[in-house]
Amino acid sequence: MSKPFSNDRHKAHLNLAVTTSLLHAEIEHVLRPLDLTTPQFNILRILRGKHPNMVSVKTITERMIDKTSNTSRLIDKLMSKHYVTRIECPKDRRKVDISITEDGLNILLEASSLVEHAIGHSLNEISDRDITELNRILDLIRNATQSV
Template identity: 45%
Template sequence: MEIEKEIHNQKFSNNFQKASVNIIYTYNWLNGFIKKELDKSNITNQQFNILRILRGQHPKPTTINTIRERMLDKMSDASRIVDRLVQKDLVKRSICEKDRRAVDIVINENGLKLLENIKLEEAMTKSFQSNITEEEAQTLSNLLDKFRG
């Protein structure tokens, strides 16, 4: 549906304002979609992001700083989120053998199994494919990269 109909606004100053509003609206729509999927597994979007980062490093441990650098949401408190993942028994934290001041974080089997059971990418792909083609998805991705340019 067109952004004008979604937000009941027919007046934009220009197409740049319209595109900006559309990006913000779409971000919130997509975030709601992701939240609904992840609620089934009782984890947040930020927790999911960290688990995916750790899975990419597995079996090697990583540090909080590396996690912060790779997170999609740079405003998240990675240390606090890792604490919650430790409490949920999805990751393990230990003192780094090379630098006793640092802490190593590694995803455990429970975390890997949880990620295996979350079908977020499949749900998103299915949702997108019903509205846009693969070529359009590539064009959209390229335009968003250019927008952040």
Template identity: 35%
Template sequence: MGDIAKDINSKFPNNRIKAHINIRYTANWINSKESEFFKPYGISPQQYNILRILRGSGDKIKVQTVKNRMIERAPNATRLMDKLLEKNLIERTRCEEDRRVVYVNITEEGLLLLSEIDQSFNLSLLKNLTDEEAKQLSDLLDKIR
């Protein structure tokens, strides 16, 4: 089990600064691990997030709704969706009443990919935590926000 002070060879003036750096360092570590995991599937963690949002919606939803629900508010969400569209994982349609409104939904191919990912995507990144510790961590992160 690593210690942030040893991992980045640094001393911290107080525990709040240490916690802040630790959150950022750990988030970066998780992002790196997720990117590695999704590479063989040909999608990014952000694209996975979009596909999960669309699967959860059960029907077509506005592009703006997807952007609002994303974990990472990606300014390039439209480009991420373009790439999913090219791979036939999502579909896009314009609203007939208001041409400025664009809807998206997940395709059968997108659902199949998510199903495949679900079978191998485990939470091994958090394997060192008990269920109670994971709840405590989640509660503390909520408290920060």
């Protein structure tokens, strides 16, 4: 028989990890029929937020939810689907800017609808008050973690 948690903080940490994994799997499941991954979805959302302006690969990488994602490879995949375009800076070929295409905006609209529905399904049983409290606590955790 496994030992109970050494304290409630350890239990909360494991609860967060397991819940994050479940929520991530649900989002991956709804994006799969669109041939999108959650990191690709994340990139499209970042680009939509700056549209019609271009965004540097460095900025995209900094804004990614999963900082370990290979942003260049993800952008290549999105380019092959015609969801983004890439423009090299004429003065510095190492600098590359990315923009979302009309096809990218369209697939993002469809994907966002599916993701919204999945989020609603996952969190529908939680009251607005509890959601507000959950967000407050998660902000505290994230702020404490970012300062490490």
